[in-house]
Amino acid sequence: MASRRLRLLLLGYLGVFCYHKVTGIAIETDNKNVKAEEFKEAILSCKHKFSKGMSLRIEWKKIQSQEVSFVYYNGEFTVPPTTPICVVPNSAMTGTVVELSCKEAEGSPPSEYQWYKNGVALLEKTGTGSARTANITYTMNKKSGTLIFNTVSKNDTGEYFCVASNGIGLPQKCSMKRMQVDDLNVSGIIAAVVIVALVMALCGLGVLYAQKKGYFTKESSSQKSNSQSTSEKDFKHTKSFVI
The missing domain is CATH 2.60.40.10 (Immunoglobulins)
Incomplete structure (x- = not known):
């Protein structure tokens, strides 16, 4: 796909700011409306005249919507913060x-x-x-x-x-x-501990009551009786088979 040629409108908002100690500096550019291909080189010019012995500092700033989005100075970019x-x-x-x-x-x-x-x-x-x-x-x-x-x-x-x-x-x-x-709800924590303790105590009493009534003994006897009955049947069947 052919490269798109973009008109770098942002360059129209690109300001050249010269900071100096005294007045008398003239600034101009070769091209105020630069065209370049996307992802290709773009050359911006800044020509200035000033008196000998003056202290001069040049910054490039990109301005969009009246806000500075970055500053290029001394070979480095400076970028304002975004919303944290x-x-x-x-x-x-x-x-x-x-x-x-x-x-x-x-x-x-x-x-x-x-x-x-x-x-x-x-x-x-x-x-x-x-x-x-x-x-x-x-x-x-x-x-x-x-x-x-x-x-x-x-x-x-x-x-x-x-x-x-x-x-x-x-x-x-x-x-x-x-x-x-x-504040930490101390009364709520105490109430929860008491409820858990009561539930555990009731469970323990239930087990003791079941043992006292012989529920666990009856179940054990029933299982033993069933086991003996099954063994006798197996023995009789084996004996008749051998004869």
Whole structure:
């Protein structure tokens, strides 16, 4: 199939941004409307004039829908983060270990993650003895995106979401999810244990009652009688056959 010729309309949105310390830079291109075959080479030109001694930095940016989708600078691509995937348990029991996770895989450089509870950013425990972080019962890792409660409490109930950012484009956040923390139902556990114990006790009493009434003895005697009757019949049959 013949190669499709694509008009790279995105190049119409491709901006050349020159960062400098002073004004007086002129920028132009040989072709503002580049055509190229799909999966083939495309050449974009950026000509610039500037005064000697100026500090110059050139970046290529792809802009779609007023958002920067990637930046090419110094031989490397930089890509803004995508919407992260957050894993938040719906419920948890007090005193247990609970882990929340947040991750996105498209950003370059890798994204850092910030967790929020009820719309307020959670503090990161620095270990410096700050009064604000002294009572923190969780561990937030901004590199991996994990939020771990070593002993979760009812005070940790709330709406959680995470924001991913890497300095390129706009930060992205996942949808808000609620985590409900409840006390362990001790009375329910005790009731269940009592019910199981009663059932086992009733079963034991039933077995003792059956033994006392001789149900197991009668069944054993019946099986023995049937066995003897079968043996006598077999003997008689064998004797008549020999004669």
